[in-house]
Amino acid sequence: MKIIxxxxxxxxxxxxxxxxxxxxxxxxxxxxxxxxKITVITDINVHKFYENKIKKSLEQYNYDVNFIIVSPGxxxxxxxxLTDVYRKLIKFGMTRSDLIIAFGGGVIxxxxxxxxxxxxxxxxxxxxxxxxxxxxDSSIGGKVAVNLEQGKNLIGSFYQPYRVFIDPDVLNTxxxxxxxxxxxxxxxxxxxxxxxxxxxxxxxxxxxQLFDNIEYIIETCCNIKKSIVEIDERDTGERMILNFxxxxxxxxxxxxxxxxxxxxAVSKGMYYITKKxxxxxxxxxxxxxxIKKILINFNIDYELPKLDINTITDTIKLDKKNISNxxxxxxxxxxxxxxxxxxxxxxxxxxxxxxx
Ligand code: GLY
Numbered sequence: 001m002k003i004i005x006x007x008x009x010x011x012x013x014x015x016x017x018x019x020x021x022x023x024x025x026x027x028x029x030x031x032x033x034x035x036x037k038i039t040v041i042t043d044i045n046v047h048k049f050y051e052n053k054i055k056k057s058l059e060q061y062n063y064d065v066n067f068i069i070v071s072p073g074x075x076x077x078x079x080x081x082l083t084d085v086y087r088k089l090i091k092f093g094m095t096r097s098d099l100i101i102a103f104g105g106g107v108i109x110x111x112x113x114x115x116x117x118x119x120x121x122x123x124x125x126x127x128x129x130x131x132x133x134x135x136x137d138s139s140i141g142g143k144v145a146v147n148l149e150q151g152k153n154l155i156g157s158f159y160q161p162y163r164v165f166i167d168p169d170v171l172n173t174x175x176x177x178x179x180x181x182x183x184x185x186x187x188x189x190x191x192x193x194x195x196x197x198x199x200x201x202x203x204x205x206x207x208x209q210l211f212d213n214i215e216y217i218i219e220t221c222c223n224i225k226k227s228i229v230e231i232d233e234r235d236t237g238e239r240m241i242l243n244f245x246x247x248x249x250x251x252x253x254x255x256x257x258x259x260x261x262x263x264x265a266v267s268k269g270m271y272y273i274t275k276k277x278x279x280x281x282x283x284x285x286x287x288x289x290x291i292k293k294i295l296i297n298f299n300i301d302y303e304l305p306k307l308d309i310n311t312i313t314d315t316i317k318l319d320k321k322n323i324s325n326x327x328x329x330x331x332x333x334x335x336x337x338x339x340x341x342x343x344x345x346x347x348x349x350x351x352x353x354x355x356x
Pocket of ligand 1: 137138140141143235239242243
């Protein structure tokens, strides 16, 4: 068992990583939670695989368990689904001292975390992330939100979980396309903070080798995220480096109405922005080529899809993260060394003007 403590004063919590952890989740929870009621918020797919295991393990410790099951996918991060979640929490009689479990990928973590942060002005919740992306990124750091028609994550808060339980074994049931989705973000961590992780990833040549290294990969990424969140919980400085590749990546996702893999969009964004920063002699020569090679290694398409350039640059200009007509671009000097470059919005064509 690996335990990483994310130190945020009174809001500190442990991230616990162990294969097979799901089977003992009742025992783990009984170490800190002494009330009866637990609501597990999950999606249909995760529920199908794990309902029995989770329920059995929790009931062994005499918990009264209620499942709220939503459809998989981004559409569930809506005000309508959130309202339904609140109604079901009330119906089950959840009080402020009861516990919510967010058991699923990024969508479930965001939805359940936001419900927890607002229901009765806030109840404790734990994250049990079931996708690679959620295990290494979205379950950690307390960003929770739902979407509006106008954009993603427009209603949200920073609300830290009480614990994060990561069971790498649940990735065994994850379809390959979601593994690739998570790998895009794993590669991002290597690019921004850890050249050693980059080397390890470069030497992985099969899915078996990936799974042989999965605990090291998860632990390394969680440690990077922990150290960044500890410095900048509310995303006003250092935390922004987690957005490497995301400026273009988000624009691609929006262009395809969010029916595009986040990790793959980010991968293209990382490669493309590094090609540009290399052209401007900001980045060590050969770095973009290294990113291209690592993407090829994991069979992630690095080339850009066909895009209308004006739509893309308009999206980048209107990004909610822009502040005072400036955009914070994340660039790398070399593998493992990221920094923030603040540029005026009217200069974005310099970077994104000729992407097709
Ligand atoms: N996923 C980026 C962040 O947590 O800040």
